[in-house]
Amino acid sequence: MTSWWTDARINNTVTREYIVREVGPKKLQDALHHPLGFGDGLTDDTYLDWILDKGRRCFLILNFIGVPDRIFQLIDKSLDDDDLPLSEDALYDLNLFGGRSETLDKKFYRQQFSVLVQDLVPGGHQDFGADEVVPLEPRNGRKGSITGASQTSDRVYVHQKLYTRKKIPTSGDNGVDRVHFVMHLKALQSLKHPHLVSVWATYTQQDFSYMLLYPTTELSLKQFLDEQPKFFKSLEKQQRRETLLQWTHCVIAALAYLHENGLSHQSIRPSNVTIDSNNTIYLANFAALNALDSTGGSGSPYRTEIYDHAAPENWRRKSSVYDVAPDKTIHPGGGRTGRRIRESTKAPSVRPSTAFFPSKRARSVTTTTSSSNSSSTARLNKALITTFSPAERFTPAAAPADVFSMSTIILHLMSLLLGYGPKAFATHRGKHNRQAGRGGAPADASFHVNLTQVGTWMEMLVKEAKEREKKDQKGKGTGGNFWRSVGGVVHNVEAGLRREPSERHTAQELETRIGKYVSRALGNIEGVGCGCKLEDEDAERERVKAEKGKDREETCEEEPIFGEPIYRLSVPATMTNDTSMGVDSPVDQERRIGMGIPSRANWPLRA
Numbered sequence: 001m002t003s004w005w006t007d008a009r010i011n012n013t014v015t016r017e018y019i020v021r022e023v024g025p026k027k028l029q030d031a032l033h034h035p036l037g038f039g040d041g042l043t044d045d046t047y048l049d050w051i052l053d054k055g056r057r058c059f060l061i062l063n064f065i066g067v068p069d070r071i072f073q074l075i076d077k078s079l080d081d082d083d084l085p086l087s088e089d090a091l092y093d094l095n096l097f098g099g100r101s102e103t104l105d106k107k108f109y110r111q112q113f114s115v116l117v118q119d120l121v122p123g124g125h126q127d128f129g130a131d132e133v134v135p136l137e138p139r140n141g142r143k144g145s146i147t148g149a150s151q152t153s154d155r156v157y158v159h160q161k162l163y164t165r166k167k168i169p170t171s172g173d174n175g176v177d178r179v180h181f182v183m184h185l186k187a188l189q190s191l192k193h194p195h196l197v198s199v200w201a202t203y204t205q206q207d208f209s210y211m212l213l214y215p216t217t218e219l220s221l222k223q224f225l226d227e228q229p230k231f232f233k234s235l236e237k238q239q240r241r242e243t244l245l246q247w248t249h250c251v252i253a254a255l256a257y258l259h260e261n262g263l264s265h266q267s268i269r270p271s272n273v274t275i276d277s278n279n280t281i282y283l284a285n286f287a288a289l290n291a292l293d294s295t296g297g298s299g300s301p302y303r304t305e306i307y308d309h310a311a312p313e314n315w316r317r318k319s320s321v322y323d324v325a326p327d328k329t330i331h332p333g334g335g336r337t338g339r340r341i342r343e344s345t346k347a348p349s350v351r352p353s354t355a356f357f358p359s360k361r362a363r364s365v366t367t368t369t370s371s372s373n374s375s376s377t378a379r380l381n382k383a384l385i386t387t388f389s390p391a392e393r394f395t396p397a398a399a400p401a402d403v404f405s406m407s408t409i410i411l412h413l414m415s416l417l418l419g420y421g422p423k424a425f426a427t428h429r430g431k432h433n434r435q436a437g438r439g440g441a442p443a444d445a446s447f448h449v450n451l452t453q454v455g456t457w458m459e460m461l462v463k464e465a466k467e468r469e470k471k472d473q474k475g476k477g478t479g480g481n482f483w484r485s486v487g488g489v490v491h492n493v494e495a496g497l498r499r500e501p502s503e504r505h506t507a508q509e510l511e512t513r514i515g516k517y518v519s520r521a522l523g524n525i526e527g528v529g530c531g532c533k534l535e536d537e538d539a540e541r542e543r544v545k546a547e548k549g550k551d552r553e554e555t556c557e558e559e560p561i562f563g564e565p566i567y568r569l570s571v572p573a574t575m576t577n578d579t580s581m582g583v584d585s586p587v588d589q590e591r592r593i594g595m596g597i598p599s600r601a602n603w604p605l606r607a
Contacts, residue, residue, distance in 0.1 A: 004135040005060070005115040014056040019048060022059075024069050037076050047075055054080035057115045064114075065107040070096055084113050085570050086131075120158055120201045120212070123189045125182055128205040135214075136165075155216055163200060166212040166289070171207040181209045188288055191261060195254040197274070197284035213289070215276060222270035225412055225422045231277050241482070242522060244417040247281045247510065248410045248489050249518045254283040255406050256507040263288050264398035268405035270307040270412065270422075287398075308426075311404035312448035314498055400501035403510065407496030409449050410514075411458065414490050418464050429453045439442065451499060458494065462487045485521035 003009065020029050032048040051059050051071065058081055062068045075097055079086075086094070088109050097104040110131070117135045118126045128134055136156040153166045170178045183200045183414060192198060200214040221227060232240065251273060264285040265272075274282045372425060415425050429450040432445030447454055465487040472483060493515045495505040505513075 004117045004119075004133075004398065006117060006119055006135070010060065010115060011057050014051075016052065016059055019051055020070050021057060022063050022111045023071070028072075031072065038078065045189070050075050050080070054082070057081040057084060059110050060115050061108060061123055064111050065104060067097065067104065071304060084116055085109075085132075091474060112532070120203065122200055124201050125186070126201075126203040128203055130206050134203065134205060136163075140466045143273045148167055158201075160210065161214070162216045164197075164216045166211050166213065168209045168211070170204065171237075178204060178207070178209060184210055184288075187312065191258075191263075193254050193257045195250040195280070196257060196286075197282050197289075199289070204392055211289075213284075215280075215282060217274040217276040217282065219275045220271045221273035221409070221412070223276060225270060225416060229277075232275075232279060235279070240415055243279050244413050245482075245486060245489070245518055245521055248413050249515050250281050251283055251409055252507060252511045252514055253400055253555040256511040258283075258286060259399050259402070259507045265405075266398055266528075267306070268402055268409060269305050270409065271305060273409060299303070308446040309405045309408045310446070310448060311401035311501070313501055314401050315448065341593040346520070377539050398506070402505045403496045403504050403507050404448070406507065407493045407510075410489065410493050410496075411454070411461075414461055414493075415457075416463055416484060417486060420461075425457065428457050447497070448499075454497060455494075458490050465490070482521045488520075 020032065023029055023032060033046050035043055036047065036050060038045060055071070055075065057075055058079065059068065059071050062070050062074070077094060077096075079094075086109070088105060091105040091108060092102075096108070102535065112129050113129075113133050117133055119135060120126060136152070136158045139155040140155065152168075153164060156163055156165045168176060168181065170176055170181060181204070182202065187197055188199045189202075194461075196211050197215065200212045202209065202211045204210070232243070235243065244503075255265060257266070263287075264287060265283065267285060268283075272283070272285045274284050276282070302409070412422060412425065415421070427447040430445030430453075431445065432453065433443040433445070433450070444450070465483045469483040469487075492505075492510065495513075496510055498504050
């Protein structure tokens with residue numbers, strides 16, 4: 001790991017003994033104690049005093065390039081560390097090395113930047129010149145910065161800690177204003193949450209601005225769901241279960257913190273949730289971090305993962321006609337040729353494809369042309385494909401959409417806790433969208449299209465938790481209270497998966513509800529969920545939460561998780577009918593219809 005020449009390191013290195021030892025022969029060592037050659041006797045300082053007080057960097061540079069004895073000429077010209085950096089023209093005019101040595105001038109010019117390091121500090125911003133050294137080291141081991149590199153992000157070490165560095169152009173047509181960059185990132189640096197990837201420091205150099213994000217992790221939740229790493233598998237079984245349950249509160253708490261600060265994430269999906277080797281989970285890549293990135297921080301505008309975890313209001317159907325590569329020319333006799341065929345001016349008819357992502361060509365449209373030698377036929381293929389396109393990135397409904405996407409993340413975690421992987425979950429969601437035959441398009445397994453299937457999956461999870469609770473009550477397991485809390489978390493996730501944004505609970509409400517269940521399961525008497533309560537949180541935040549949730553009953557503590565259907569909603573008592581016989585209230589019926597959920601009378605789990 002590279003050690004940079006910071007102030008502390010220079011002061012510890014360039015000591016009285018170091019200067020005397022490195023300056024040269026005995027004659028020069030004695031000269032260090034002579035009075036300064038300028039000042040006309042107005043000062044008693046010696047050359048050694050000047051170096052220790054004002055010229056440590058200058059002496060270090062001269063020693064690096066092999067001419068420490070030139071420190072006397074430099075001091076006689078009244079130069080010190082405050083005059084650095086010296087330009088190449090200034091070095092030429094000063095003639096420090098005699099005979100106007102261009103070689104030593106260039107060495108001094110380049111070397112001075114190694115001892116003029118502006119340190120990167122938490123919450124700070126630095127402007128570096130083109131030749132200045134940025135005190136960081138890319139993970140591949142090369143010194144310096146990546147100015148001119150094509151990638152928009154990489155990983156670097158600063159003070160032996162790993163950070164993610166994002167590069168943003170501040171010049172050209174796609175560049176952002178440098179002042180705007182600094183102001184925008186300064187505002188984001190105030191965001192501090194134990195489960196949120198945030199801005200640690202920023203700097204600019206040449207035509208680019210950079211932000212350093214911390215913490216940097218090696219593993220995304222998407223990778224974790226597919227295969228758990230060794231550091232997680234090494235935990236005891238009950239520790240693994242408790243960790244997964246804790247994570248549900250950690251991620252919703254991070255989202256609630258963003259919303260409380262007037263920000264939204266707008267891209268919640270498993271690949272934007274990360275996990276470190278200490279089994280700590282983080283929410284990363286929220287919209288404000290990518291707002292200055294000309295690429296939007298998302299690459300391709302369509303990815304299956306984005307679509308699958310998006311809220312219903314964030315995607316709309318879009319039909320487009322696509323050209324499919326034409327077949328080779330077919331002659332009447334069956335032969336083929338690569339000759340170019342003049343297309344007919346007659347507009348071909350278009351036949352729609354019913355597949356969501358059609359893997360087969362739509363029926364081709366045939367046009368006929370003729371030549372002097374033979375007639376030939378060219379098959380021009382077109383298909384009408386119905387896809388989904390994302391809505392505008394910034395909308396007033398961004399917060400409810402975040403809650404929907406976060407609820408899908410929590411369901412993934414609870415499914416894994418109960419032994420079900422992402423493939424089994426996806427298969428269940430999309431089983432009614434499969435096409436008969438071979439080579440059909442992949443089934444649409446998105447959450448927002450398959451809310452009914454999501455509901456039955458959640459019911460299965462609650463049933464599984466209930467069975468494990470019964471087993472534990474017989475003294476064979478880890479404790480019925482734990483599984484009861486697992487069922488409670490799944491039960492409350494429904495409030496974030498409602499089709500209508502206005503019907504969903506806020507992130508703050510879900511954090512409070514899920515936090516209570518997590519606290520109960522872990523025996524946390526303080527009732528702060530996973531224990532990630534911020535140091536600066538106080539009674540005011542709790543008061544605000546209470547105000548926001550006063551129109552709903554807080555039934556988390558006494559909610560009969562296993563005695564009621566999973567979509568038993570909590571609403572003010574004045575709005576509910578008698579449900580003792582399993583009859584839905586009008587509000588429940590309306591919400592069930594919106595979600596595509598069967599009425600309570602037909603629900604499989606009954607008390």
